[in-house]
Amino acid sequence: xxxxxxxxxxxxxxxxxxxxxxxxxxxxxxxxxxxxxxxxxxxxxxxxxxxxxxxxxxxxxxxxxxxxxxxxxxxxxxxxxxxxxxxxxxxxxxxxxxxxxxxxxxxxxxxxxxxxxxxxxxxxxxxxxxxxxxxxxxxxxxxxxxxxxxxxxxxxxxxxxxxxxxxxxxxxxxxxxxxxxxxxxxxxxxxxxxxxxxxxxxxxxxxxxxxxxxxxxxxxxxxxxxxxxxxxxxxxxxxxxxxxxxxxxxxxxxxxxxxxxxxxxxxxxxxxxxxxxxxxxxxxxxxxxx
Numbered sequence: 001x002x003x004x005x006x007x008x009x010x011x012x013x014x015x016x017x018x019x020x021x022x023x024x025x026x027x028x029x030x031x032x033x034x035x036x037x038x039x040x041x042x043x044x045x046x047x048x049x050x051x052x053x054x055x056x057x058x059x060x061x062x063x064x065x066x067x068x069x070x071x072x073x074x075x076x077x078x079x080x081x082x083x084x085x086x087x088x089x090x091x092x093x094x095x096x097x098x099x100x101x102x103x104x105x106x107x108x109x110x111x112x113x114x115x116x117x118x119x120x121x122x123x124x125x126x127x128x129x130x131x132x133x134x135x136x137x138x139x140x141x142x143x144x145x146x147x148x149x150x151x152x153x154x155x156x157x158x159x160x161x162x163x164x165x166x167x168x169x170x171x172x173x174x175x176x177x178x179x180x181x182x183x184x185x186x187x188x189x190x191x192x193x194x195x196x197x198x199x200x201x202x203x204x205x206x207x208x209x210x211x212x213x214x215x216x217x218x219x220x221x222x223x224x225x226x227x228x229x230x231x232x233x234x235x236x237x238x239x240x241x242x243x244x245x246x247x248x249x250x251x252x253x254x255x256x257x258x259x260x261x262x263x264x265x266x267x268x269x270x271x272x273x274x275x276x277x278x279x280x281x282x283x284x285x286x287x288x289x290x
């Protein structure tokens with residue numbers, strides 16, 4: 001059996017065929033073989049050639065066909081994997097990169113890290129920057145603390161690649177099962193909002209704030225308040241100095257105050273006019289934004 005297996009590989013079969021091709025005077029047909037009734041040590045060339053040729057051809061064809069079948073099967077599998085938008089390697093890469101952004105294995109990341117995480121993935125799950133608007137449009141569930149679960153992110157990115165197909169629901173169930181098997185201690189959570197709803201709430205809040213601010217500006221409340229604050233800051237130091245320098249009892253005016261040059265008074269008037277002009281321009285700018 002060992003010799004036949006060796007011949008199947010087409011290695012050294014000629015060394016086995018040569019002894020069978022012996023004939024007189026290279027052999028003795030009357031040679032007695034101990035333990036057997038067969039006489040002679042000569043071979044049968046015709047039978048040997050027929051046996052080896054047929055055995056090698058048949059066995060070689062079987063082996064070659066087996067090799068070809070294995071190669072074709074692997075090729076078909078590789079072709080199917082390349083035809084599929086997503087493969088097992090893509091999901092493995094997703095989890096490997098997830099470990100870098102969630103080293104404590106909490107199964108959550110904050111929305112602030114989502115943009116960097118999406119950009120760090122590999123094709124086809126990668127969402128390159130700038131990706132904030134696209135990530136918000138995916139409408140992923142969020143829990144308290146602006147955190148998003150690993151599976152919700154994976155489902156959203158998978159849906160982005162596959163689209164709304166019938167295979168998506170089946171693939172989602174398979175991913176959930178595999179995730180539960182890989183993470184037995186799955187954290188239970190209740191989403192309180194989504195990325196899209198959170199953005200809508202943020203835009204709504206900003207719109208209300210801007211509208212209320214414009215309302216106050218039209219009424220002059222903010223302008224008066226800021227003008228009063230600026231004047232207080234500018235005149236606070238001067239008034240404080242005057243208060244400290246003024247004695248408790250009334251004193252006569254100083255010589256400098258009486259003989260103050262007109263040029264200094266003009267400079268003060270110019271500064272006062274420039275400050276009022278600046279406040280007016282700022283008020284006009286705020287009103288124009290409204």
